[in-house]
Every structure is written in C-alpha cells, then in structure tokens.
Amino acid sequence: MSRPTPRARAAAFALSTALLAGLTGCDWPDVSMSPGIAAEAAAAEAAAADETDADETAAGETADDEVAAQSTVPAAATPSEPARPAGDLDAGALTRALPAGDRTVVVDYWTADQATTWTAAGDKTVQLSAHVEGGDGETEVLVTRFAATTDDGTARVLAAEDRGEFALMPPFSYTTALTLTGATPTATSLTLTVQFDLLVETEPGSSRYFRQTVLDTLELPLLQEDPS
Template sequence: MPRPTPRSRAAAFAVGAALLAGLTGCDWPDVSMSPGVGAAATGSTVADETPTVETAVDGSTATEAAAPTTGVPRPVGDLDSGSLTRTLAAGDRTVVIDYWTAGQASAWTAADDKTVQLAAHVEGGDAGTEVLVTRFAATTDDGTTRALAAEDRGEFALTPPFSYTTALSLPGTASTATALTVSVQFDLLVETEPGSERYFRQTVLDALELPLLQEDPS
C-alpha cells in the first residue's frame, strides 16, 4: 500500500473540514417526548365532547326532575276514615257531634249522591239544667252554589241521655266542583237554672270539608 504523501493528507483534511461545516449549518428536527406533553406545555386543551348528566338523589336525571307534574292531588277529607268527632264549646258545656258515612268518602265525585249521618249530645254543666235544640240547619257550598240541605225547627231535649240524630242526603253538585263544604248550625235553649223554665240562647256552628275526585272528561 503506497504511503500517503503530504499533499494527499492536506486534501483529506480540507474535505473533512467542509463536511463538518455543512453538518453545523443544518437544523435538527424538534422531537418532543410525547404529543400530550407538548399540548400541555403550550397551554392548549382537548375538548371533552361527552355530555354531562346531573343525577338527582332519587336517581332521576335533571331533565326528569324538572318535568312538570300532571294533575292535582286530592287533599285529605274530614270523612275519609269513615267517621269524625268534633267537640265544640258552648258556655260551661260542650256539644259533641259525631259524623259518619257508610259510603266511601275518599272516592266521592261531584256527581255522586252522598249521605252523611250525625248525632249531637251535650257534656258538662249542671246535669239538672235543661238544654233544648230549637233549630238545626245544614247548608252545602260547592264553590259556586250554596244551598240549604236540611232544616229542623222542633224543640228536642239534648241533655243526657238524649241526643239529636239526623241524616243528610246531599245530591250531586256542579261538575267543576273540587270540594263540598257542609256547614251545620245548632240553635240551643239553655235553662238559666234547674227548674226555672227560663232560657237563654246559644248557637253552635261546625263545618265538614269533603274534597271531590275530578272525573276524566273523556
């Protein structure tokens, strides 16, 4: 193998220098570690297109919870359990009125005929003092019409063991009625003292609220 001369060594050195200068002038590609890391570093975000559904405590979605309810719930009526007892003050006595019905009051509609029975008696006061019922009246009110359902103008003993008992027949009302109010009135004559045959008057009032089911117009 021939030995390199000084001229050939100088030429090789010149070629190497030129290659080094060319490599120094080139731009190396920018290689990142991860596309996700690069996005985070530049402050860009990736939009999450998955819809968010809010869930209520009962498991229903927010859309379901906001849906309007249909119909109006029927309130509890005075005779839904079948009977009711009221105790009303009348001076130093009380008038106790028992109401009851054999029908199903919670299912009554405006068109239904309704029957309500009642019995009244007196408690307290002087047992020897006479108490008389001189007028009993019952009226109905369905929100549009007020009518006299019953009236009794006799003189009936109300002292124990006697009581005043009657039945009220209530016909159907306007189809738009949502409730029926039954008001009762007792006009009493109370003896001023036992055997005096002198009396003073007392009036006792009470009312029953009977909500009505709404019939389907279809």
C-alpha cells in the same frame, strides 16, 4: 550570595519554556457541572413531566365525567294535576267538640260511603249524632232548630232543617242522616255547615231559657270527572 552565571540563567529559561509548552498542549477537563448535580437536574425534569402528564390525564377524566353526568340527568317531569286535598271524612268518621258556654256540644260524624271517591254529580250520605257534655247535669238543654247547608263555591243549598224541640242533655242526643245531592259539575269541594240552635234553662226547674247557636263545618273534596 554570588550572582547566577549567564549559563545558569540560560538553563533556567530553557526549563521554564519546556514546562509552559507541556502545559499548553494538555486538554483541560470540563468542570462546568459535577456529575451529582446533573443527575438531580435530570430527575427533576422527569418528575415535572410526569406531573404535567398526570394533570392532563385528570383534566381529561373530569371532563369525561361531567359529560357523562350531563347525559344521565333525567328530563324534567311533566307537570301533573294537583293532588286531591285531604277531606274531613276521608277516614270515615270524625268527632268535633264545640264550645257552648260552660258546656260542650260533641258531634260525631260518619259515613258508610268511600269519601275519597265522592264526585260533584254523586249523592253523599253523612250521619251525625250530637250530645252535650259539662254543666251541672240538671239544667235542661233543648235543640229548637237544626239546619245543614252545603256550599260548592257556586251554589248554596239547604240540605236539611228540623224545627222540633229535642232534649240534648245526658243521656239524650240528637241524631240525623243527611243526603247531600249533586253539586255544580265543576265544583272541586263541598263545604257542609251544620247549625244547632239551643235553648238552655237559666237554672234547673225555672222554665226560663236563653238561646245559644253552635256552628260547625266540614270540608269534603270532590274528584273531577272525566268529561269524555
């Protein structure tokens, strides 16, 4: 191969210089970020801003709700006087079955008064009827003493006492009425205690007896009267 002549080398150099000058005068495009990536970044920034605004709005609404709830909380109720407890004769009548050996003494209590309105000062009328159930039906059973007492927490009073001898086996019963007089003015309840002293025949027709005592109590709450 022949070597290039000086004229050919000069022409090649001139052509290279012209190309380099042309390239130097051109403006290169901005290739720092493609259009698609820039759009995605802008959308992400907008979404983050929307979330921040939504969080701030929700926080403000929650604070407003808490303030409103606090303003609507009712004031604490003023303590009132304790309610009157239920009494044994509030319904007007009551039956109790009291064990007495192999028998049962059944006592029916009742009142014509309105027991829920009883006060310490007023009189209270209670009636009762007692009979025996069970046993052999032939053994004699007698009431030899009946007593009723009241206790208001301060004073104890004998309301009634009966020392006769009364048959109590079927078809007989023991019936009486009690008038309970005024109690201590500050009393809040009255306890009525009834006692039956029984003589029970050891065997039918033997005329020999043993004694049994049967007790029962009723709770009778009292209303407090206005001192004025």
